[in-house]
Amino acid sequence: MSSKYLLLCIFIICPLFLSSSICFTFDSGEEYLISPFARSHPLRRYGNNGRGYYPNNHWKSGRYQSSSFWNFARGRRSHGYWHPAGSDSITLGWPFHSSAKANAHLGLVKVDEYGAKGDGRTDDTEAFKKAWKVACSSERGVFVVPNNGIYHLKPITFSGPCQSGFKVKIYGKIRASKDPSDYERDTTQWLVFENLDDLRVEGGGSINGNGKNWWSKSCKVDTSQPCKTAPTAVTFHNCNNLRVADLTIKDAQQMHLTFRNCENVRATNLRVIAPESSPNTDGIHVVGTQNILIDNSLIQTGDDCVSIVSGSRHVEATNIECGPGHGISIGSLGADNSEDYVSDVYVHGAKLSGTTNGVRIKTWQGGSGYAKNIKFQDIVMTNVTNPIIIDQNYCDGEEHCHEQGSAVQVSNVVYQNIRGTSATEIAMKFDCSKTHPCQEISLRGINLRTQLRDKAEASCVNVELQDERMVSPNCP
Numbered sequence: 001m002s003s004k005y006l007l008l009c010i011f012i013i014c015p016l017f018l019s020s021s022i023c024f025t026f027d028s029g030e031e032y033l034i035s036p037f038a039r040s041h042p043l044r045r046y047g048n049n050g051r052g053y054y055p056n057n058h059w060k061s062g063r064y065q066s067s068s069f070w071n072f073a074r075g076r077r078s079h080g081y082w083h084p085a086g087s088d089s090i091t092l093g094w095p096f097h098s099s100a101k102a103n104a105h106l107g108l109v110k111v112d113e114y115g116a117k118g119d120g121r122t123d124d125t126e127a128f129k130k131a132w133k134v135a136c137s138s139e140r141g142v143f144v145v146p147n148n149g150i151y152h153l154k155p156i157t158f159s160g161p162c163q164s165g166f167k168v169k170i171y172g173k174i175r176a177s178k179d180p181s182d183y184e185r186d187t188t189q190w191l192v193f194e195n196l197d198d199l200r201v202e203g204g205g206s207i208n209g210n211g212k213n214w215w216s217k218s219c220k221v222d223t224s225q226p227c228k229t230a231p232t233a234v235t236f237h238n239c240n241n242l243r244v245a246d247l248t249i250k251d252a253q254q255m256h257l258t259f260r261n262c263e264n265v266r267a268t269n270l271r272v273i274a275p276e277s278s279p280n281t282d283g284i285h286v287v288g289t290q291n292i293l294i295d296n297s298l299i300q301t302g303d304d305c306v307s308i309v310s311g312s313r314h315v316e317a318t319n320i321e322c323g324p325g326h327g328i329s330i331g332s333l334g335a336d337n338s339e340d341y342v343s344d345v346y347v348h349g350a351k352l353s354g355t356t357n358g359v360r361i362k363t364w365q366g367g368s369g370y371a372k373n374i375k376f377q378d379i380v381m382t383n384v385t386n387p388i389i390i391d392q393n394y395c396d397g398e399e400h401c402h403e404q405g406s407a408v409q410v411s412n413v414v415y416q417n418i419r420g421t422s423a424t425e426i427a428m429k430f431d432c433s434k435t436h437p438c439q440e441i442s443l444r445g446i447n448l449r450t451q452l453r454d455k456a457e458a459s460c461v462n463v464e465l466q467d468e469r470m471v472s473p474n475c476p
């Protein structure tokens with residue numbers, strides 16, 4: 001056994017059943033049970049005041065191999081009972097051959113064991129699907145993408161629900177298939193995790209969308225091409241209590257990481273990287289999601305660093321470094337006369353360098369709904385083209401946008417302690433709707449200068465300021 005495993009107790013129940021048992025607790029808090037005759041005298045009930053396991057014949061027999069003398073079962077203890085962990089009980093020889101062999105079976109489902117090659121060439125999609133099925137249906141299953149492989153994948157949907165305690169560990173590298181025909185069924189998504197509760201995805205590995213081919217065909221790069229949606233590299237859809245941490249996502253076909261219709265999300269320690277010239281490659285996109293914290297992440301892409309759109313509430317982003325890219329954005333909202341709602345957004349502790357926008361709210365004419373209760377605080381800008389901007393005349397289509405009467409209402413927006421440099425003279429721009437002016441806008445402690453340290457200017461149209469303290473530049 002490897003040294004990270006802590007041997008907690010060794011005890012022997014001999015007289016009655018001649019079965020000796022060894023119980024291990026590992027650092028994860030999971031417990032493992034070893035016993036001869038585990039099949040004929042399965043051990044299930046936990047008792048003896050926490051000192052051992054009693055034999056019990058009711059353990060689902062037949063699901064456990066017993067080809068060798070020692071059986072090894074995984075499960076957990078609660079309410080005085082031993083709960084075996086599904087079908088992943090395994091058999092080990094005694095003494096243990098190697099920690100590698102034990103590792104390979106301790107609820108860890110490595111894609112390599114299901115045929116993945118990880119050689120940087122072979123398509124590993126089917127192996128990933130098989131491994132997912134096994135890991136997802138095992139209690140406390142762990143889906144593992146091992147460290148030294150480069151795995152090529154076509155579009156794939158990892159669906160739940162899975163058994164409790166399920167985890168995904170991405171240690172290695174995952175790369176997208178470059179062949180457009182692989183995406184014919186759905187050109188909008190590459191890797192999708194959906195209908196999962198209490199999921200954790202982590203491991204320090206990387207996910208590469210191989211986006212180059214898609215970028216060159218984007219209508220933003222080649223204007224002779226029609227405007228089509230390219231895949232989002234990683235999508236979490238319908239996930240509650242989700243944690244995504246310690247991953248690099250790069251060169252997405254279009255957006256990098258989307259949270260759609262999720263609740264209670266923590267996204268931390270992420271690196272999202274694509275060239276400045278890559279079109280529509282938003283870093284982290286939040287849609288229809290509530291209670292999400294994005295923390296401690298570096299985002300360098302060709303589009304929005306973080307974009308927060310309709311149906312999102314209680315969004316917090318902190319310790320974010322952006323640039324290059326288009327900055328932190330709420331919206332766009334109200335496209336195609338849609339009704340969009342975003343509220344309670346708190347962005348604090350962000351550094352933006354060389355981005356085209358700093359903190360932006362963008363809405364199309366003709367939309368409805370609202371963007372309200374928004375606070376941008378403690379933000380440092382370096383050479384940002386539009387450091388503070390509300391743009392209610394946003395227009396990013398192929399066609400010219402004409403003037404329309406309705407608009408998404410923007411209200412209660414606080415800008416506090418925002419300083420640094422603007423790449424242009426206009427460091428602050430409120431271009432609000434004539435029919436629905438921006439309301440309750442507060443500016444506190446703004447100090448923005450031009451890159452040459454000259455005084456910057458503000459442009460303020462249809463904006464109702466509630467509070468303006470220590471502000472430079474200020475609205476005329």
Ligand SMILES: *[C@@H]1O[C@H](CO)[C@@H](O)[C@H](O)[C@H]1NC(C)=O
Pocket residue numbers: 354383385423451
């Ligand atoms: C500032 O930004 C402008 C426009 O994005 C760019 O041309 C210029 O090189 C940048 N300056 C510095 C010092 O980074």
